[in-house]
Amino acid sequence: MYQFNVPTIACSACATAITQAIHQQDPQAQVVITVESQHVQVNSFLSAAIIQQAIEAAGHEVA
Numbered sequence: 001m002y003q004f005n006v007p008t009i010a011c012s013a014c015a016t017a018i019t020q021a022i023h024q025q026d027p028q029a030q031v032v033i034t035v036e037s038q039h040v041q042v043n044s045f046l047s048a049a050i051i052q053q054a055i056e057a058a059g060h061e062v063a
Contacts, residue, residue: 002048004040005063006055011035014060021058025050 009015015033022029022042029044042051052062 001041001043002051004042004052004055005038006040006060007038007063008060009033009035009038009040017058018055018060021054022046022051025054 006018009018012035015035018033018040019031022031022044026044026046029042029046032041033039040055044051046054055062
């Protein structure tokens, strides 16, 4: 499981965009996003680098 701090998450639409971007790479990924604390947890076979790229492709910066 990977954890990311994504300070640009401001709403549920942001969380949905990130989840969809990760699911495009791994449809079976388990994604838990907490908007209030701006954390993303991902359980996936993907590497952390690929997940980070997906988050950034959705328009969000990983801290």
